[in-house]
Each structure stands twice: as C-alpha cells, then as structure tokens.
Amino acid sequence: MKDLYPSRIGQETKIVERKDPVIHSDSSQSNGPLNKKELDFYEENGYLLFEKMFSDEEVEIMKRELDGTMEANESREADDVIKEPGSNEIRSVFETHKDGSFFEALSKNERLVKIAEQLLGDQVYINQSRINFKPGFKGKEFYWHSDFETWHVEDGMPNMRAVSCSIVLTDNYEYNGPLMLIPGSHKWFVSCPGETPDANYKSSLQKQELGVPDNESMKWLVDQAGGRIDRATGPAGSVLFFECNTMHGSAGNISPYPRSNVFFVYNSITNKLQEPFSGKEPRPEFLANRENVQPITPVSGDITKQKTE
Amino acid sequence: MKDLYPSRIGQETKIVERKDPVIHSDSSQSNGPLNKKELDFYEENGYLLFEKMFSDEEVEIMKRELDGTMEANESREADDVIKEPGSNEIRSVFETHKDGSFFEALSKNERLVKIAEQLLGDQVYINQSRINFKPGFKGKEFYWHSDFETWHVEDGMPNMRAVSCSIVLTDNYEYNGPLMLIPGSHKWFVSCPGETPDANYKSSLQKQELGVPDNESMKWLVDQAGGRIDRATGPAGSVLFFECNTMHGSAGNISPYPRSNVFFVYNSITNKLQEPFSGKEPRPEFLANRENVQPITPVSGDITKQKTE
Secondary structure: OOOOOOOOOOOOEEEEEEEOOOOOOOOOOOOOOOOHHHHHHHHHEEEEOOOOOOHHHHHHHHHHOOOOOHHHHOOOOOOOOOEOOOOOOOOEOOOOOOOOHHHHHHEEEEHHHHHHHHOOOOOOEEEEEEEEEEEEOEEEOEEEOHHHHHHHHHHOOOOOEEEEEEEEEEEEOOOOOOEEOOOOOOEEEEEOOOOOOOOOOOHHHOOOOOOOOHHHHHHHHHHHHHOOOEEOOEOOOOOEEEEOOOOOOOOOOOOOOOOOEEEEEEEEHHOOOOOOOOOOOOOOOOOOOOOOOOOOEOOOOOOHHOOOO | OOOOOOOOOOOOOOEEEEEOOOOOOOOOOOOOOOOOHHHHHHHHHHEEOOOOOOHHHHHHHHHHHHHHHHHOOOOOOOEEEEOOOOOOOEEEEEEEEEEEEEHHHHHHHHHHHHHHHHHHHOOOEEEEEEEEEEOOOOEEOOEEEEHHHHHHHHHHOOOOOOOEEEEEOOOEEOOOOOEOOOOHHHHHEEEOOOOOOOHHHHHHOOOOOOOOHHHHHHEEEEEEHOOOOOOEEOOOEEEEEOOOOOEEEEEOOOOOEEEEEEEEEEEEOOOOOOOOOOOOOOOOOOOOOOOOOOOOEEEHHHHHHHHOO
C-alpha cells in the first residue's frame, strides 16, 4: 500500500499538504446531527466542542465508573495502565470499550456515533479507547503532536479518516491544563525526522520523543492560524471531537483541580489498520484495535439507564 | 526582633492571619495615582494589573535592553544568572537596578514608584530586581509560593510591607504560561514545614522545594477565593503590582510564544532587612539588598529619552 504520509524516514522535518478530505460525507446530502455551521467549523478548525452534551446526572455516573476502573487498576502493573512520569499515579487506562463494560455501551451511544459517522462519511468502529486522569498540583504537560502521525507510522492507519472524541468529566478551566489545539493544523502533515525503534510505545506513552514537530514547524502552524491557539475549556459533560491530524497538546496543571476524561477514537470501517508504515511490529491490540473489527450499531438512550456489568 | 510570621520551624503547615495592613497609607488622605476603586481591588485581591502602562515604543526599548543584558550574561557562570533546570538557557538575571544602568533609571520611574509609595504608605527602595525570560516550547513551570515567606525566613524582611512590580515585555496569553494568582491569598500566611539548609538559594532559584504550601493549604486558599485563580494576561507594556504575600505560580509554556518581564521589588524604607529569621547566613546582596539602602527619588519622564550607559 502506498504511503501517503511518510514520516520518520530521514533527518528532516517536512510539512506537506493533507491528501484526504476533512469531512468525508457529502454535507449537502448527509442527514446526521451536525448542521452546516458545525460542519464548516470542523472543516476549518479541525475540532468541534459541544458544551454539556451530557447532563450532570450522566457525568456523575461516568465519574463513578471512571473512578472504579482507576481503582481496579491501581495495583495492576500492565502495559495498558500508564503511570505519570516518575510517579506511581495512574494517568491512563486503555481499552475500556470491551467486555460489555459501561464504557463499551457509552462508546456506542448514538449521540457520539452519529456525529463520528457524519464526519467520516461511513460506518465507524473504535480504534482506541482510554480514560485519562490528570491530577491537580502536579499534572504533567503533554507536548504538541498529531495523533495521526503515530497511528499512521506505528499502527498502519492508511488515511486521515478518524476522529477523536473526548468526554470531559471535570470542569476544564484556562488554568488546569486544558487541551490546546492549533486551529487549521489538520490541513497539514508534519513529516518528522528520526526512526521508530522497536516497542517505542513503552516509553512514548509517558513522554513522546518521536513524531513531535520541531519548533519551526510549530511556529509555522500557529502563524497559519493567525497566532491562535484554542483551548477546550467548558463544564463537565462537554464533548470535544477533534480530527485525527489536529496538532494538540497540554501544559502542566498546578491548580488544585484535577482533570479527567473518557477518550474514544472512531475510525472509518474502510480505513482499517494495515501493516505499520514504519516496517516494525504493530503496537499491541490495547493501543490499536485489529481483532474482530465490526462497525458499531449506534445505541440510543439514557446513559443513566445503561446496562453495566 | 519578634518573628511575626514563623515558618520552617516544625513539621506542620499552619495557616495564620496576616498581621500587617495590606494598604499602608491612609487611603482617604493619600494623594497618589491610584483611585479608591483601584486601592479597594488591591486590598481585596492582592494585586493590580494595568494594561499598557508603557507604550509600544517604550516596550521596544526595554526589550532591546533586556536582550542586551541576557546576551551579555550568556556565557557568564555566576550565582546571579539563573539557568533553566537541565539546560543552559538563561531564565533570570538578578540585580539589574544598579550601576547607572537603563533598568536603574526604569526602577526610579515615577509611574512605578508613586504607586508603590501609595500602597506602602512610605518612601521605598528596591529590595530585589531581575529580568526574566521564559522561553517558548519548553518554559518550565514555577510552583505556587508566597515571596514574603522566603524573604522573611531567608532575608529577614520583618513585615508585609513590600510590593512586586512586573513589567511584561511580551503579550501574555492564557496559553503561554502567564502568572497565576490566588486572589485574597495575601490575607493569610502559610507557615511551612521543614528547615532551611545553608545556601538554600543555590537550588531554590531553579526549583523551590522549601516554603511551598502543601496541597491542603492551596486548596483552602482557592476555596476562600470562591474557586478563582486569576491570570495576569495582557498586551506587552502592561504592569502587574502584586502584594509580597500573594500566592502565585505559573504553568509551563509549550506555546511558541516566549515571555519576558522586568521585575522590581519595592520595599518600604522602614521595613529594611534584619537578620534572617531562619538564623542562617543572609542570602547574597544580589537577591536581597542591604548595602547603601536609600529611598528612591522618583524620576519623571519618557523611557525612550532615558539615559543609558
């Protein structure tokens, strides 16, 4: 398969134009939940933020499930449980959308799935899921990156036809390390220098060293955005959709307010993972789903009445 | 001399009420530049931000002088030149207000001095000065602290009768690690655990470990503020005055936008430094002025016509 977005193949950074559409459905014909204004915003900026898509009651239940999952994994040493650098505190638990869990049902909720389907113009499946916790006082920064760069090189995702969905379970303020996004950055692919080592994910999930843009490229992308850096702030229950290639990152969090969210990556069913373009072994299933991939049948309904096992 | 604010004397954190007034002049009689509304805001919140007190032309000159001072100190290894942790990049140069320098003249500028005099109800002198540079992409966080705690314990500043003045030379946005302040925190003194080692300043200027509030106290202070954490954002040329005991800190800066500022600490001439309350040797002159301390005679005029040597 032709590599449309070569990266980590030389010593240089190169910025090339995106080769895929941003919105894959024909917006004049699509009948999804998003209106023209929302589609235009997403196409232009590479993200969409919905304030309080979930009610306080629903958020409470999600938080309880998140806390339970965190606790259940507290003393488990495993690749899919990511600790803060230099600490024993859990930052993320991966692969939360399987085994009939609460989060599996949530990932199929039609409020989320129908938006993903409309943006991607296709049926979708979950390529990756996780719950994230960023503690107050000492939450570490996460440097700028495009998720697609890693998913393409290390997982073999062929095209830019995926969207990340983050359900924020805590109020996100300007001062507790909210996700920052460079609007419009999804229209460019930053081909990064370096070569991917074997099992790179073991260190990159704590601190990404490869596939990060150099200062000059970052400056260029921000300049294209007219100097804008947007932040995904809003009350708990808000939902952020961002394009798989949108450059994003977050500063540390010294405020007393922790942040947590549920994170699903929806991928088009016709954009399934191939062999990694790095030529290396694929990353494990918990980071990049390949097994039994089936399109999601959206489930309607109230999260508070959702079956949990 | 009685220690009004004991700290670093035991294993516990204790929050005690401030014993000094916040505004030391009689506001009904004072005829300084600040009006009643501004004085009330400072008394209540512990800081005052003036947007664009200096013109773009003045800022350009200050930036040139700052860059020149940074460059002149680039290869100088000295205690008064502070590097970023784990890097050779300069973060701060101290004691910039002496030897007839540009910054000495700036520190005497009446636009600044008359505000300090009005707040402190007295003639003032510079207790400490520095220029700060926080690089883009990799600017490190600075954790919450009250300057007064250190100045009291390590320098022997007896009372809370000093004010810090920060002239920002770069636009400060929400996303390039602006100074954050806890409004109202200046009304409480957080007595911290631990004991000050000899020459603590040699490490604390890079990363402060002692005299920082514990999580519970920080949470309490933010709760007193009704959950507010304010940020000193604004265009270059803005000036922030903040009370010596106001709890402040800043997150890291991964944006491409660096931050720089000029920093003067005005102290009341009747609040001169005594023996440090830690019982240790005083910190060096470049951090805490004791020699030839004289009240400033304010100088009027245009920064752009200021004599530089």
